[in-house]
Amino acid sequence: MFVLRRINVDVAKRFFSSSAGVHAAKVSVLGAAGGIGQPLSLLLKKNELISELSLYDIVNTPGVAADISHINTNSKVTGFIPENEGLKHALSDSTIIVIPAGVPRKPGMTRDDLFNTNASIVRDLAAAAVKYAPKAFLAIISNPVNSTLPIVSEVFKKHGVYDPKRLFGVTTLDVVRASRFVSEIKGTNPKDENVTVVGGHSGVTIVPLLSQTRQKFTEEELKALTHRIQFGGDEVVKAKAGTGSATLSMAFAAARFTDSLLRAIVLGESGIIEPTYVKSDLFSSEGVDYFASNVELSREGVGKIHPLGSISPYEEQLIGAALPELKSNIRKGEEFVANN
Numbered sequence: 001m002f003v004l005r006r007i008n009v010d011v012a013k014r015f016f017s018s019s020a021g022v023h024a025a026k027v028s029v030l031g032a033a034g035g036i037g038q039p040l041s042l043l044l045k046k047n048e049l050i051s052e053l054s055l056y057d058i059v060n061t062p063g064v065a066a067d068i069s070h071i072n073t074n075s076k077v078t079g080f081i082p083e084n085e086g087l088k089h090a091l092s093d094s095t096i097i098v099i100p101a102g103v104p105r106k107p108g109m110t111r112d113d114l115f116n117t118n119a120s121i122v123r124d125l126a127a128a129a130v131k132y133a134p135k136a137f138l139a140i141i142s143n144p145v146n147s148t149l150p151i152v153s154e155v156f157k158k159h160g161v162y163d164p165k166r167l168f169g170v171t172t173l174d175v176v177r178a179s180r181f182v183s184e185i186k187g188t189n190p191k192d193e194n195v196t197v198v199g200g201h202s203g204v205t206i207v208p209l210l211s212q213t214r215q216k217f218t219e220e221e222l223k224a225l226t227h228r229i230q231f232g233g234d235e236v237v238k239a240k241a242g243t244g245s246a247t248l249s250m251a252f253a254a255a256r257f258t259d260s261l262l263r264a265i266v267l268g269e270s271g272i273i274e275p276t277y278v279k280s281d282l283f284s285s286e287g288v289d290y291f292a293s294n295v296e297l298s299r300e301g302v303g304k305i306h307p308l309g310s311i312s313p314y315e316e317q318l319i320g321a322a323l324p325e326l327k328s329n330i331r332k333g334e335e336f337v338a339n340n
């Protein structure tokens with residue numbers, strides 16, 4: 001792993017020092033002054049593949065950008081607010097746009113309860129991306145992800161620039177949690193516990209494929225672990241007691257996802273697989289057009305979408321429960337753009 005990272009950094013150095021006209025990676029974070037946005041921007045400042053880190057929010061971005069810009073890594077940091085065409089400057093020439101803009105949950109809320117506020121925020125940011133960076137890759141964090149990715153897709157379709165290979169719903173936190181939770185009950189190092197999590201990103205639509213891990217679980221462990229992975233977000237919302245939801249672990253997860261995407265699209269590294277929520281044919285025959293599963297990332301963004309492989313009867317049951325909810329979440333997002 002270390003050797004691979006060393007090679008990446010060397011390749012990155014060559015990439016940036018090249019005068020061959022290859023443009024370096026500008027990454028824009030929309031919602032950069034928020035609970036996720038700030039630590040995510042901090043982590044991205046360490047990424048050697050980023051030449052410009054462009055921070056946008058409706059408030060406070062100049063301060064966040066000034067602060068982060070003092071860190072002595074190579075990337076340039078820029079900060080924008082809506083005034084003086086801030087969004088245009090934040091997005092122009094972006095390679096990747098990461099979107100954690102929007103409100104988080106409070107105890108007692110579902111992610112779908114955020115729809116009324118976040119749908120229009122995400123729709124408007126997607127419309128700006130269409131205008132100023134139509135070829136960028138978009139990673140959507142704002143909840144409800146099951147609906148916000150379809151919203152972004154519909155906006156791109158409306159303007160005739162839709163490329164499903166470039167649009168991602170970020171579900172990496174589910175995978176990060178699953179790995180950690182398995183390691184906690186088995187007393188192992190989480191780096192050795194890889195869990196594929198498929199479906200969507202809310203409650204029963206989150207389906208961990210624990211039968212595919214290297215571990216054996218009792219039925220009791222399986223049920224408890226599955227429930228904890230599906231409702232891990234609620235643990236944080238409850239503990240934060242009205243002040244928000246997961247921000248730090250999410251920033252970690254989004255930084256990992258962005259790094260994987262950069263390595264695939266900028267360096268052309270092959271074999272990078274991240275579970276992520278994308279336009280997918282896996283369950284389209286059942287009317288579910290977006291689905292998270294293992295996706296091999298490529299220079300084009302989405303490469304091979306891996307099928308689920310062999311799953312247990314319990315997991316089949318979980319998928320059965322996930323599909324109708326996913327279908328309704330997706331439809332809600334699509335109808336929102338059609339009607340607004």
Ligand SMILES: NC(=O)c1ccc[n+]([C@@H]2O[C@H](COP(=O)([O-])OP(=O)(O)OC[C@H]3O[C@@H](n4cnc5c(N)ncnc54)[C@H](O)[C@@H]3O)[C@@H](O)[C@H]2O)c1
Pocket residue numbers: 030031032033034035036037056057058059100101102103104105114118121125140141142143144145170171172173174201244245246247250
């Ligand atoms: N996908 C996931 O796994 C995951 C995990 C955690 C949180 N989330 C979601 O991420 C979102 C953000 O969470 P947070 O804790 O950072 O919230 P937060 O309230 O701390 O930050 C959100 C930021 O978005 C900004 N914002 C609002 N409207 C904007 C606009 N039009 N343009 C640009 N910025 C805008 C706000 O000013 C704020 O700084 C929430 O919807 C939350 O549910 C998703």
Ligand SMILES: O=C(O)C[C@H](O)C(=O)O
Pocket residue numbers: 104105111143173232233234236237245246
């Ligand atoms: O739980 C939330 O609302 C935030 C996020 O989706 C999470 O999984 O932590």
